[in-house]
Amino acid sequence: MFDIIFYIFGAITVGGALVTAFARNIVYAAFSLLFTFFGIAGLYIMANADFLAVTQLLVYVGGILILLIFGVMLTSRIGTVDIRVGTGSRWVAGIMALGLFAILCAAFFGTAATHTEKSADGKSQVVTSWATHATRPWSGSKWNQDATTEALKPKYGAPDEVKSNEGSSGTSVEIGTLFLTDYLLPFEVISVLILVSLLGATMIARKEPTKEEEAIAESVSV
């Protein structure tokens, strides 16, 4: 069941991304991006990242995608322009992308994953397992080394096979705690960054006042 749902979400994600990358019309590209973002939110849920999934929907679908569609509508004559480059450049881009994909896959399937594990006598040791094998889920994390895993063991087997996260309170509590403890400085820095970028965006995008408007503004201020 997990696998089937994963493949459905994966197909939605990849299909949307394919249309985004190959569509002739920019409006199709923008709207297929919607499906990609929804599929990715589904994948986040499959990977037990519930908070991230909601954030993905709010920020990407509700914010960035709307912004992109605004951009499309404010700049181009919709539906009349082919947005693809010439065939020659497309072939070069395609070959480069395929080569990159081959390198990445070679890296994924040729890498051994290591993780530390407590052996029977209580000493921790580094265990090497091939990445094709689903390595121990949730190991090394506070929020999942709770009683849930232990409690589910008789029902579902060893943690390797445990797929469900039922009984857990989700990741929001842990993420909120980390934001105000370990990640406080990055949190503050990034809030300043987003403030500056939003102010900068308004500065750049605002209309230059004409001479008459400037004169009016000055007379009002005086």
Added chain:
Amino acid sequence: MTVGLNHFLVIGAILFVLGIFAMLSRRNVIAVLMGVELILNAANINFIAFTRYGGVNIGGQMAAIFVIVIAAGEAAVALAIVLNIYKNFKSVNPSEVDSLRD
């Protein structure tokens, strides 16, 4: 074959190369920005996958949140720049925008 780390990584890689392709083969700056969004999402999928399967703790999800925030800021600034480019050049084709002055 049960779904594991590699399945997530491969989906991330597919999104990444499609984003690269979109960036390289588009004549519209906004379509290029869509490619950038695909690439950022690919990175996020990798973070989440390693949080789930890779034996790292929830720090991967924290990194993904920072990536999302930066993506939001990037989209806002980039769209503002694109609107200005359109105002000055009457075009959003990156090959035609090749001058730093009016």
